[in-house]
Amino acid sequence: MIEVFNLSKHFGSKSVVKDLSFTVKKGEVLGFLGPNGAGKSTTMRMVTGFISPSSGDAKICDVSVVDHPKQAKSHIGYLPESAPLYDDMTVCDFLKFCAEMRGLKGAAGKEAVGKSIETCFLENVARQSIGTLSKGYRHRTCLAQSLLHDPEVLILDEPTDGLDPNQKHEVRKLIKRLGEDKAILFSTHILEEVDAACSRAVIIDQGSIVADGTPEELREQSGSNSLQDLFRSLTTKETD
Amino acid sequence: MFTIFKRELKSYFIQPTAYAVICIFTFLALFFGMFFGNFLERGDASLTWSFFFWHPWILMLLAPALGMRVWAEEQRTGTIELLGTFPTTIWSAILGKFAAAATVWLLALALTFPMIIAVNTLGDPDNLTIFSGYVGSFLLCCTFLAITCLVSAFTRDQVSCLIISCTICMILVVIGYEQVAMRIRQMFSVAISESILSITAFEHFKPAIQGSIRIEDLIYFLSIIVACLLCTSAILNSKRS
Numbered sequence: 001m002i003e004v005f006n007l008s009k010h011f012g013s014k015s016v017v018k019d020l021s022f023t024v025k026k027g028e029v030l031g032f033l034g035p036n037g038a039g040k041s042t043t044m045r046m047v048t049g050f051i052s053p054s055s056g057d058a059k060i061c062d063v064s065v066v067d068h069p070k071q072a073k074s075h076i077g078y079l080p081e082s083a084p085l086y087d088d089m090t091v092c093d094f095l096k097f098c099a100e101m102r103g104l105k106g107a108a109g110k111e112a113v114g115k116s117i118e119t120c121f122l123e124n125v126a127r128q129s130i131g132t133l134s135k136g137y138r139h140r141t142c143l144a145q146s147l148l149h150d151p152e153v154l155i156l157d158e159p160t161d162g163l164d165p166n167q168k169h170e171v172r173k174l175i176k177r178l179g180e181d182k183a184i185l186f187s188t189h190i191l192e193e194v195d196a197a198c199s200r201a202v203i204i205d206q207g208s209i210v211a212d213g214t215p216e217e218l219r220e221q222s223g224s225n226s227l228q229d230l231f232r233s234l235t236t237k238e239t240d
Numbered sequence: 241m242f243t244i245f246k247r248e249l250k251s252y253f254i255q256p257t258a259y260a261v262i263c264i265f266t267f268l269a270l271f272f273g274m275f276f277g278n279f280l281e282r283g284d285a286s287l288t289w290s291f292f293f294w295h296p297w298i299l300m301l302l303a304p305a306l307g308m309r310v311w312a313e314e315q316r317t318g319t320i321e322l323l324g325t326f327p328t329t330i331w332s333a334i335l336g337k338f339a340a341a342a343t344v345w346l347l348a349l350a351l352t353f354p355m356i357i358a359v360n361t362l363g364d365p366d367n368l369t370i371f372s373g374y375v376g377s378f379l380l381c382c383t384f385l386a387i388t389c390l391v392s393a394f395t396r397d398q399v400s401c402l403i404i405s406c407t408i409c410m411i412l413v414v415i416g417y418e419q420v421a422m423r424i425r426q427m428f429s430v431a432i433s434e435s436i437l438s439i440t441a442f443e444h445f446k447p448a449i450q451g452s453i454r455i456e457d458l459i460y461f462l463s464i465i466v467a468c469l470l471c472t473s474a475i476l477n478s479k480r481s
Binding site for chain 1: 247
């Protein structure tokens with residue numbers, strides 16, 4: 001479903017993503033781990049077609065993001081890192097707008113919005129202005145827009161960032177459930193989420209993949225049965 | 241494009257922006273016309289000098305005030321990332337946003353109708369000349385909006401966008417005035433001064449308010465609008481490459 005081939009990104013002379021390749025199959029939840037500034041968000045932005053790669057390509061359901069961005073984007077649901085929203089709209093209006101942008105109009109749009117609101121537990125705030133929402137509800141609203149068109153591929157950039165423990169638990173459960181029939185790529189630097197939601201994980205550091213495997217395989221690789229130890233040994237500390 | 245147009249238009253009216261711009265424009269246009277334009281003493285039934293003459297001065301400040309958020313706000317809040325990952329082109333977004341801002345201005349211009357009623361009640365005006373003046377004002381307004389759109393694509397700071405856009409619009413207006421034009425002619429050679437003066441918006445706006453919409457003026461306004469929107473697209477694309 002997601003196939004990434006030799007993806008690279010340079011900003012001026014700085015190489016942010018270096019020759020990255022990986023795949024995510026249907027029914028797989030791939031955790032994209034790495035310290036801040038490792039290149040996770042840049043990779044995700046390239047896979048979603050928001051920024052173009054310096055070299056390489058990504059295929060979404062066999063459609064190239066570089067050659068056919070519009071078609072590829074129609075298969076993707078994307079939750080950006082900061083969960084950006086239009087503060088002047090109500091949750092319901094925002095979701096209706098996103099549904100229309102995805103080509104879901106009239107009854108189909110209404111149904112998609114209703115389903116999304118239900119999935120993300122937004123019933124209580126559906127008529128509320130987004131500007132007045134708490135961080136948790138903002139995140140869930142943005143997550144809801146990514147689910148509207150029932151995409152085959154979900155790309156979630158730090159979906160649990162800023163949520164309280166209960167909300168984190170709910171979102172992880174939701175990701176796991178959605179991952180049964182979708183390909184999900186989600187980034188995090190919270191290692192406990194790997195066990196809670198991922199079927200596979202890659203660790204990325206300074207733009208390159210430094211480890212790839214199931215949570216069990218990665219734990220074995222650490223020597224001490226600890227993901228945290230593996231993460232610390234493979235990634236560059238900011239103070240280094 | 242229509243979905244973005246609808247969202248933007250609604251957004252202008254949810255926030256106080258559109259109301260503020262429409263009220264201030266209507267008030268200033270009528271106030272300038274009545275008092276500075278000496279509407280009653282002048283006996284100018286075509287509204288050319290008493291009413292339309294003041295529009296460039298008002299629009300060079302208010303058009304950027306309405307348009308400054310177009311892209312600056314999207315970039316500041318990060319919603320441009322959402323727009324950029326919807327299965328649509330950047331052109332739909334550019335045209336939708338531009339059309340929404342232009343619609344607000346169309347409404348603002350329409351709300352100066354008391355002036356038309358007054359002039360028709362008091363005299364026997366040439367309504368076609370008045371219509372031509374409105375077309376000129378709308379084109380000028382769209383030109384200033386397109387310039388503001390381009391500037392807002394560069395920055396996420398609305399205040400910087402407002403200052404830069406107002407300055408550009410002001411230059412386009414001010415260099416067309418007699419005294420300034422005369423000074424430019426004195427300072428530069430004929431070729432240079434004529435090239436400078438040919439870019440002034442006022443020179444192309446003047447025929448419209450006098451009742452003649454010339455092809456060259458239409459080309460002038462439309463070419464600036466299209467060029468600015470094309471450059472906006474190029475800037476937004478380059479930021480994503």
